[in-house]
Amino acid sequence: MGIYSKPVVFAVLSALVILIGTIVTVFIPLFMPSTQPVSPLIKPYTAIELEGRDLYIREGCNNCHTQTVRPLRTEVLRYGEYSKPEEFAYDRPFLWGSRRTGPDLNRIGGKYPDSWHYRHMQSPQGMFEKSNMPPYGWLAENPLDTRYSIKKISVLGYGYSAAEVEQQIADYKAKVTAASYDSKETRDQVTPEKLRNDLTEMDAMIAYLQKLGRDVKNLEAKK
Amino acid sequence: MSETGYEYRVVRGFAFSALFWLVIGLVVGLWIAFEMFNPALNLTPWLSFGRLRVVHTNGLGLGFGLAGIFATSYYILQRLTRAPLAFPKLALAHLYLFNVAIALAALSLFMGMNTTREYAELEWPLDVGVVILWVMYAINVFGTLLKRQEKQMYISLWYIIAMTVTIAVLYIVNNLAVPVTLFKSYSLYAGANDANVEWWYGHNIVGFIFTVPVLAMFYYFLPKATGLPIYSHRLSIISFWALIFAYLWTGAHHLMLTPLPEWIQTVAIAFSIFLIAPSWGSVVNGYYTLQGNWDQMRSNYLVKFFILGITFYGLQTLQGPLQGLRTLNAFFHYTDWVVGHVHMGTMGWVAMVISASFYYMIPRITGNELHSIKLANMHFWLILGGQLTWTITMWIGGIQQGAMWKATNPDGSLMYNFLDSVTSLYPYYKLRFAAGLVYFVGILIFVYNLVMTVRKRPVKA
Numbered sequence: 236m237g238i239y240s241k242p243v244v245f246a247v248l249s250a251l252v253i254l255i256g257t258i259v260t261v262f263i264p265l266f267m268p269s270t271q272p273v274s275p276l277i278k279p280y281t282a283i284e285l286e287g288r289d290l291y292i293r294e295g296c297n298n299c300h301t302q303t304v305r306p307l308r309t310e311v312l313r314y315g316e317y318s319k320p321e322e323f324a325y326d327r328p329f330l331w332g333s334r335r336t337g338p339d340l341n342r343i344g345g346k347y348p349d350s351w352h353y354r355h356m357q358s359p360q361g362m363f364e365k366s367n368m369p370p371y372g373w374l375a376e377n378p379l380d381t382r383y384s385i386k387k388i389s390v391l392g393y394g395y396s397a398a399e400v401e402q403q404i405a406d407y408k409a410k411v412t413a414a415s416y417d418s419k420e421t422r423d424q425v426t427p428e429k430l431r432n433d434l435t436e437m438d439a440m441i442a443y444l445q446k447l448g449r450d451v452k453n454l455e456a457k458k
Numbered sequence: 459m460s461e462t463g464y465e466y467r468v469v470r471g472f473a474f475s476a477l478f479w480l481v482i483g484l485v486v487g488l489w490i491a492f493e494m495f496n497p498a499l500n501l502t503p504w505l506s507f508g509r510l511r512v513v514h515t516n517g518l519g520l521g522f523g524l525a526g527i528f529a530t531s532y533y534i535l536q537r538l539t540r541a542p543l544a545f546p547k548l549a550l551a552h553l554y555l556f557n558v559a560i561a562l563a564a565l566s567l568f569m570g571m572n573t574t575r576e577y578a579e580l581e582w583p584l585d586v587g588v589v590i591l592w593v594m595y596a597i598n599v600f601g602t603l604l605k606r607q608e609k610q611m612y613i614s615l616w617y618i619i620a621m622t623v624t625i626a627v628l629y630i631v632n633n634l635a636v637p638v639t640l641f642k643s644y645s646l647y648a649g650a651n652d653a654n655v656e657w658w659y660g661h662n663i664v665g666f667i668f669t670v671p672v673l674a675m676f677y678y679f680l681p682k683a684t685g686l687p688i689y690s691h692r693l694s695i696i697s698f699w700a701l702i703f704a705y706l707w708t709g710a711h712h713l714m715l716t717p718l719p720e721w722i723q724t725v726a727i728a729f730s731i732f733l734i735a736p737s738w739g740s741v742v743n744g745y746y747t748l749q750g751n752w753d754q755m756r757s758n759y760l761v762k763f764f765i766l767g768i769t770f771y772g773l774q775t776l777q778g779p780l781q782g783l784r785t786l787n788a789f790f791h792y793t794d795w796v797v798g799h800v801h802m803g804t805m806g807w808v809a810m811v812i813s814a815s816f817y818y819m820i821p822r823i824t825g826n827e828l829h830s831i832k833l834a835n836m837h838f839w840l841i842l843g844g845q846l847t848w849t850i851t852m853w854i855g856g857i858q859q860g861a862m863w864k865a866t867n868p869d870g871s872l873m874y875n876f877l878d879s880v881t882s883l884y885p886y887y888k889l890r891f892a893a894g895l896v897y898f899v900g901i902l903i904f905v906y907n908l909v910m911t912v913r914k915r916p917v918k919a
Contacts, residue, residue, distance in 0.1 A: 239611050242603035242619060249620045249702060253627065256706030256729070260722055261631075261658045264651065270719055271650045289642070293570035295508030305715040307788055309864050312872055320717035323649030328574050331653055331716055335792040336494070338876040360497065365881045367493070369500035369507050383638055390636050390644055 274321035276453040279393035280446060282384040282400045283407040283434070287443025289387075290374070290436050291330070299368075301332035302341040302447065315342035316451055327391060337368055342448040349411075350418035352441045357425040375426045375437035407442060408434050464536045465546040466823040470912070471553040472529035473816055477905045479521025479560060484898050486514040491894050495887040504568045512579045513567045518804065519577055519667065521560045526812040527671040528556070528595065531618050533819055534678045535599060538615055540608045544601030552594045559587050571641050576660045578632050582643045585633045592629070596622050613694045617674035620702050624666045632659035650718050658709035665705045668808050669771075673740055675815045676768060680747060683760040683818050689746035697739030704733045711782030714791060723784075730779040737775035744768040759831050762838055763814030770806030774799070789864070794883065795856025798849040805845040805897060813837065813904055820908055829910035833903050840900030847893035855886035 238245050264270040280288060291297070304310055306317040318341050323329055347355075354361070357375070359368035381404050385397045395403070410416060412432050422438075423431055493499045493507045500506045532549060536542060543549050563580055566572075571581045580588065599622050603615070611619075632655055635643035645652050681688055688694060710718060710726035744764070748754065754761045777799055781790055790796060821828045828834065862882065865873035 239616075240609050242600060242606075242611065242615075245611070245616065246600070246619050246623050249616075250623045250627070252699065252703045253620070253624050253706050255703065256708075257627070257658065260707055260710065260725055261654055264654060264719065264722060265647070270654070271648055292574050293572060294503075294506065295512055295570075295572055295574070297574050298508050298511045301792055303716045305788065307715070309866060309872060312866075313863070313876070318717050320650050320719075323653075323717065326649045327647065327652060328645040329649050329652040329656070330574060331713070333576060333712065333792070334794075334797065336880070363877055365884075366877060367495060367497050367880060369493070369497055371506075373503060383642070387638050387642075387644075390638055 270320075271324055272321050273324045274454060276457060277321050277324060277450045279325040279391075279395075280443070281407075282381065282388055282395070282403045283379075283439050283442045284446045285387060285391070285393075285443075286379060286381060286384060287439035287441070287446075288330075290440050291443060292328070294371070296340075297330045297332045299332075299334065299336035301335050301339045303331040304339055304341050310339075314339050315448065316455060319451060319454060321454060322448070322451055325391070325393065340444065340447055342451075344445045344447040344449040348418055349416075349441050349445065350421035352444060353418060353421040353425050353437065356437060356440065371437070371440075372425060374440055375435045376430070377436040378430055379434040379436050379439050381434070404434070407438070411438050463542045465532070465543040465549060468543070468546070468549040468553050469529050469533045469819065469823055471550070472525045472532065472556075473820060473908070475553070475557055475560075476522050476525035476529055476812070476816075477908065479517055479525060480901060481905060482564075483514055483517035483522055484894075484901060486510055486517060488891065488894050488898060490514055491887065491891045495884040495891070503570070509568060509570055509572070512572055513564055515577060516563055516567060516579060517560075519663075520563065522812075523667050523808065525556065525560075526808075526816075527621075527667065528552070530675050530679075530812070530815050530819065531671060532598070533823070534614050534674060535602050535618065538608060538612050538678070539602055539606030541602055541606045543598055544605055545598050548594055549598050552591060552598070555587075555594070556591055559584065559591060562587075566641075573633075573635070573643065573645070575632060575645070575656050577663050578629070578656070578659060580633075581641055582633070582635055582637050583640060585629070585635075589626075589630060592622075592626055596626070612678070613688065613691075613698070614674040614678040616698050617670045617677070620698075621666050621670045621674070624662065624670075624702070628659050628662050628666065632656060650716075653713055653716065654710060654718055654722060657712040658706070661709040661712055662705055664803075668803060669737075670702070672771075672808055672811050675811050676740070676744065676764060679760075679811075679815045679818050680744060680764045683764065683814065684748065684751065684754055684758065686747050686751055689743050689749070693739050693743050697736040697743065700736035700739070701733070704729050704736065708733060708782070711779075711787070714782065714784055714787040727782050727784070730782040734775060734779055738772060741768050741772040741775075759834050759838070760814045760817055763810045763817075766838075766842060767807050767810035767814070770802055770810065774803045774807060777802075789860045790856060793856035793859045793863075794852045794886070795860065798852030798856060801852065802845070802849045805841065805848065809841060809845075809901075813841070816904075816908060820911055824912050824914075826911050826914045829907050829914065833907045837900050837903045837907065840903065841897050844893050844895075844897030844900055848890055848897065851886050851889045851893060855883045855890075858886075859883060 303318045304314045311317055357372040358370050359366040385400045388395050388400050426435055490507055490510050563584055572579045573581060634646040637643040647655050707729035708726045710722045711730050714723055780786055817828060817834055859879050862874045862879040867873050
């Protein structure tokens with residue numbers, strides 16, 4: 236048998252054999268717009284939501300929480316409308332996850348007020364005694380780093396100008412530090428005094444969680 | 459260098475690197491297993507589950523798995539070509555840089571530099587490092603093959619070549635990203651495409667690290683350890699080509715019922731079922747190799763490892779495709795069932811075969827007798843018992859959780875809230891932790907046995 240005594244030919248042949256399935260199931264779909272459709276009803280993340288998403292990534296939240304509701308009766312009952320491809324057009328990377336140690340989060344946005352999240356992130360066990368979620372109170376002790384927000388938004392091509400990014404950051408800061416903020420009391424409880432007038436990592440994380448699944452209602456209303 | 463001119467320092471270096479990262483990876487595994495039923499161990503951000511889980515998977519997959527593959531393949535390569543490594547100094551540089559890279563990888567993951575791509579979590583500067591290390595390895599693989607003394611390439615070499623080529627393609631394509639800073643990048647792909655690329659990688663990295671090179675070890679060390687030739691050369695040819703062809707189509711069975719286009723999911727299911735055939739081709743080849751000599755299961759301590767190992771491989775490759783079927787997947791996916799499935803492959807098949815390969819190889823490259831066969835037998839029974847308890851516990855837990863998620867009251871409402879389904883698993887998590895401890899003790903005995911073997915004075919001939 237010829238190829239079994241020709242290592243280079245063998246390597247080239249192996250490469251061709253593994254590339255067939257790769258081309259058909261991965262490379263070709265990359266160039267088909269139907270694989271990842273885009274809808275104007277799904278808005279890209281704001282700078283704050285994106286910073287929150289990057290913290291979600293840094294902390295590896297995806298190791299315990301999925302972000303895709305399957306089209307199954309009990310799943311829709313538990314979480315809400317099943318996930319649509321358009322919802323993920325701005326997700327780089329995708330965060331669908333592979334294990335539900337905690338519940339799915341693709342429909343968490345708007346389910347609870349911000350105060351619920353501040354309290355829960357600070358101490359999951361304070362809210363649910365037997366929960367195994369790690370506490371994340373220390374996120375409120377870290378000021379939010381927005382030095383790269385403009386660059387991140389431009390790399391991702393979300394279409395916001397530098398001025399818009401700065402405005403988004405300023406607006407969100409004004410929102411959570413205002414006396415009229417509906418979750419002010421809880422936020423003040425979990426945030427150290429010196430950071431109460433600044434944005435913290437916890438603020439951004441909660442902004443991101445509140446964005447998840449928000450736009451799907453518009454998508455469904457249109458259908 | 460030994461008298462024959464073979465480069466064994468690098469083999470020995472990688473073998474002990476593998477053992478080192480194995481112990482570290484298992485300690486982290488035990489830590490996160492404890493966190494699953496007692497969150498008090500999430501002491502600092504560095505020790506929180508979300509960060510530690512990737513240290514565990516990378517430490518064992520890249521640290522233990524790859525080092526084990528490098529150790530055995532550098533050995534197999536030289537023996538089967540009857541030629542010393544083409545570039546021994548390059549191989550030694552590979553060894554040192556590899557360990558530096560794994561240490562940096564662990565550190566970066568502890569710090570939260572994590573791209574979230576499963577089994578490819580490292581940020582882009584480390585990805586570049588991994589590619590350089592892989593090129594260093596590939597140069598020696600092909601360099602040695604080209605100056606070989608033995609004309610025909612034996613089965614194990616096919617698997618080593620296929621791995622060398624495929625890992626390069628998988629790793630580079632999946633990790634393409636746009637850097638923002640030195641420590642942060644965004645994937646080149648978005649949403650469903652990103653998921654499709656990642657699970658094409660995720661599934662095949664398991665295939666080409668935990669299957670293909672381990673089969674190379676199996677096909678080489680089983681005949682060596684038993685003195686019996688492989689049952690069928692023709693079967694091994696068919697299995698090889700069918701395996702590497704079909705593997706690459708199946709990644710999307712990890713994305714069943716997600717927003718990924720349905721046709722990609724269905725193609726993946728079909729090829730997953732097909733994949734049973736070449737997988738079992740190797741299982742059958744292994745079993746039949748022993749025909750008429752099954753007494754070696756008792757008389758030869760190495761054979762147990764290989765035969766149980768290939769048995770777990772066989773079970774793994776039946777379970778996997780079945781889990782990919784839509785109806786079963788709807789029930790099992792996202793539960794601990796899948797965690798059990800993965801660990802049967804890693805703790806059963808991969809660890810068993812690497813253990814036996816090291817037991818065969820280390821005495822031969824050092825010229826020492828194995829320190830203790832009795833300890834090797836103890837190691838076998840502890841890791842077998844630990845692994846079986848571990849995986850079966852997780853399967854039962856997975857079935858329970860899947861059933862609780864689906865259970866409804868007569869009025870159609872959900873019977874359990876999510877937290878009920880979590881807390882009901884705590885007894886299983888405790889048992890899993892205990893089983894992990896048993897397994898860990900088995901591994902410590904393994905390490906001790908090999909350390910004592912190399913520390914002996916060489917027997918002068």
